[in-house]
Amino acid sequence: MSEMSEMSDTTAALNSIRGKVHRLGANVDTDVIIPARYLNTTDPAELAKHCMEDLDPTFALRVQKGDIIVADDNFGSGSSREHAPVSIKAVGIGCVVASTFARIFYRNSINVGLPIVECREIVEITTEGDEVEVDLVNGTVRNLTKGVTAQAVPFPEFMRNIIEAGGLVPYLRHKLTAGNGDGVPIRQEADEVDLAHD
Amino acid sequence: MTITEKILARHSSKDSVRPGDLVMSKVDLAMANDITAPMAIDAFRKIGVPKVWDHDRIALVPSHFVPAKDIASASLGMRMRTFAHEQDITHFYEIGRAGIEHILLPEDGLVAPGDVIIGADSHSCTYGALGCFSTGVGSTDLAGVLATGEIWLRVPETLRIVYSGKPGKWVVGKDMILKVISDIGDDGALYMAMEHTGDTIAHLSMESRLTLTNMAIEGGAKSGIVPPDEVTIGYVNHRQEVHGRQRPFEALVSDPDARFARTLEVDVAALEPMVAQPSLPSRAVPVSEVEGQEVDQVFIGSCTNARMEDLRTAAAMLDGRKVASNIRLIVIPATQDLYQQALHEGLIQVFADAGAAVAAGVCGPCLGGYMGVLGPGERCLSTSNRNYRGRMGHRDADVWLANPAVAAATAITGRITHPDSIVPMGALV
Numbered sequence: 021m022s023e024m025s026e027m028s029d030t031t032a033a034l035n036s037i038r039g040k041v042h043r044l045g046a047n048v049d050t051d052v053i054i055p056a057r058y059l060n061t062t063d064p065a066e067l068a069k070h071c072m073e074d075l076d077p078t079f080a081l082r083v084q085k086g087d088i089i090v091a092d093d094n095f096g097s098g099s100s101r102e103h104a105p106v107s108i109k110a111v112g113i114g115c116v117v118a119s120t121f122a123r124i125f126y127r128n129s130i131n132v133g134l135p136i137v138e139c140r141e142i143v144e145i146t147t148e149g150d151e152v153e154v155d156l157v158n159g160t161v162r163n164l165t166k167g168v169t170a171q172a173v174p175f176p177e178f179m180r181n182i183i184e185a186g187g188l189v190p191y192l193r194h195k196l197t198a199g200n201g202d203g204v205p206i207r208q209e210a211d212e213v214d215l216a217h218d
Numbered sequence: 219m220t221i222t223e224k225i226l227a228r229h230s231s232k233d234s235v236r237p238g239d240l241v242m243s244k245v246d247l248a249m250a251n252d253i254t255a256p257m258a259i260d261a262f263r264k265i266g267v268p269k270v271w272d273h274d275r276i277a278l279v280p281s282h283f284v285p286a287k288d289i290a291s292a293s294l295g296m297r298m299r300t301f302a303h304e305q306d307i308t309h310f311y312e313i314g315r316a317g318i319e320h321i322l323l324p325e326d327g328l329v330a331p332g333d334v335i336i337g338a339d340s341h342s343c344t345y346g347a348l349g350c351f352s353t354g355v356g357s358t359d360l361a362g363v364l365a366t367g368e369i370w371l372r373v374p375e376t377l378r379i380v381y382s383g384k385p386g387k388w389v390v391g392k393d394m395i396l397k398v399i400s401d402i403g404d405d406g407a408l409y410m411a412m413e414h415t416g417d418t419i420a421h422l423s424m425e426s427r428l429t430l431t432n433m434a435i436e437g438g439a440k441s442g443i444v445p446p447d448e449v450t451i452g453y454v455n456h457r458q459e460v461h462g463r464q465r466p467f468e469a470l471v472s473d474p475d476a477r478f479a480r481t482l483e484v485d486v487a488a489l490e491p492m493v494a495q496p497s498l499p500s501r502a503v504p505v506s507e508v509e510g511q512e513v514d515q516v517f518i519g520s521c522t523n524a525r526m527e528d529l530r531t532a533a534a535m536l537d538g539r540k541v542a543s544n545i546r547l548i549v550i551p552a553t554q555d556l557y558q559q560a561l562h563e564g565l566i567q568v569f570a571d572a573g574a575a576v577a578a579g580v581c582g583p584c585l586g587g588y589m590g591v592l593g594p595g596e597r598c599l600s601t602s603n604r605n606y607r608g609r610m611g612h613r614d615a616d617v618w619l620a621n622p623a624v625a626a627a628t629a630i631t632g633r634i635t636h637p638d639s640i641v642p643m644g645a646l647v
Contacts, residue, residue: 047404047405047498049604049606051585051586051604051606051607051608051609052606052607052608052613055586055608056253056282056585056586056587056609057586057587057591059253059282059283059587060283060287060288060290060291060294060587061290062256062257062260062294073613074607074608074613075607075613093405094404094405094408094438097404097405097438098340098435098604098606099339099340099585100254100337100338100339100340100342100354100355100356101253101254101356102254102257102356102357102358103257105356120405120408122405122408122438123408123409123438123440124340124354124355124356124435127355127356127359128355128356128357128358128359131356131358131359132356132358176240176372178240178370187358188261188358188359188361188362189261189264189265189358189361192265192362192365192366193264193265193266196265196266196267196365196366197265197266197267
């Protein structure tokens with residue numbers, strides 16, 4: 021599983037993301053993001069191949085690393101499958117900008133380190149192929165093609181802590197293994213655990 | 219406070235909470251299935267604690283791709299089984315003794331009013347029918363619960379739905395929730411709790427209530443809840459007794475001055491069976507508006523509608539009849555226990571005689587994984603919960619959602635049919 025180990029690097033490095041827009045509509049559900057027939061694997065590279073397949077079979081082939089998805093309301097609705105944000109991240113999408121996100125998808129994205137922002141103002145004026153820049157530090161979203169800048173809905177402080185830690189796993193690993201009173205990690209070797217099935 | 223606020227306050231050691239508060243809540247039961255558990259197990263190992271927080275409060279349920287549909291699915295099952303054994307998970311269910319988690323766990327007496335239940339499956343909102351707070355999360359969030367027994371939650375605003383009137387002969391929980399989603403839209407309850415209230419609730423079986431809360435997620439909601447009453451308490455006590463459990467619980471209800479973000483009124487007495495047209499649950503209309511639409515496959519099953527009430531309704535219509543020649547009917551009772559009960563009552567015989575394919579205890583075609591995947595251009599009427607594009611197979615297949623009576627009537631005629639059109643023939647009626 022590479023998505024977890026990549027998480028800290030990606031979130032820390034990507035303070036600002038600039039890319040070409042793939043403009044999607046409303047209610048992009050997890051069944052079209054990654055159809056259930058591919059859920060017999062957890063391999064990000066395999067999931068990436070089928071990202072958005074039922075919406076647009078050419079999507080995974082067209083995405084360039086760092087491209088940005090801009091979508092209307094209720095992005096990521098439906099199933100709790102974490103395979104959905106994993107496949108979007110693995111196919112190379114740098115950030116998803118939507119008017120609103122479905123709540124399980126929202127949590128999952130933060131947990132797997134896929135940058136997402138809510139910014140209706142930008143969504144409404146953005147079209148396919150525009151160039152958009154998202155500053156994850158100060159929360160500004162800029163459509164460079166249209167020359168419009170807007171402020172994204174900020175993350176609550178609690179979530180910012182998880183994002184800054186690099187996701188829920190490193191956040192909890194630090195809390196549970198380093199904060200045990202005497203400062204001695206409970207299981208330093210956690211990273212070396214051999215996951216025979218990976 | 220609302221019921222939901224009260225439950226979350228108690229689980230985060232606070233006197234009161236308000237919508238928007240972020241709380242660290244204790245969890246009474248954590249659940250994952252064969253698709254979500256393997257990813258959760260990987261994340262759990264990376265968190266680095268050696269043991270789960272409580273091996274008695276975790277349920278691992280194979281339900282989606284079992285019996286293994288291919289080698290990759292078999293490997294997912296192996297990862298879950300190995301972990302269950304290594305962590306000595308009390309509630310690990312093996313196939314043949316299992317079922318669809320959202321029907322299995324309440325039947326197994328593991329759900330009680332006042333609980334906080336977190337499941338790595340979006341339909342984990344189902345358990346709220348028993349008066350608990352329950353919601354779906356992804357695998358990494360579930361891993362956090364496995365490690366700590368806690369989860370951070372934003373206290374949701376509540377959408378109160380007030381149902382009035384006695385449901386007509388063919389109207390069940392499915393029609394009520396489809397009506398609600400058609401009114402509010404697919405994200406009309408985004409981030410909210412749906413609280414199902416009103417005089418109609420007293421007329422609803424536990425089965426119908428579980429369908430109401432099951433589809434909270436299709437309206438975007440975080441959770442759905444039915445205030446516990448005599449029906450709830452009778453059911454919970456009975457299920458605990460059957461399985462030799464004795465866990466005390468607290469049946470909480472909303473205060474008279476509780477604040478709701480919005481109240482929606484639904485006149486159930488005037489409601490017809492509803493059918494959601496492709497490809498969104500919110501495209502639900504009364505069955506009379508879509509009657510005559512030809513379909514290729516009918517599916518009676520899923521966590522939404524595969525309980526005894528559903529099976530009895532369908533069997534009563536199919537008794538003494540045959541499935542239309544152009545139709546493939548698939549019936550999947552949700553759990554092994556329900557399959558046995560249906561066998562005992564003669565329902566399985568009725569389905570088999572009618573020409574249905576019968577399986578047991580799995581999600582089946584609901585999510586298009588296997589066991590009834592739709593080809594290009596095929597049409598299916600299903601008692602499940604989602605008709606999104608590609609949900610049950612090919613992206614150009616169409617899915618209509620309906621209750622089991624409409625499904626059985628449709629299987630008999632080959633076209634979407636109002637159950638009133640079918641004159642009962644058999645002894646089961």
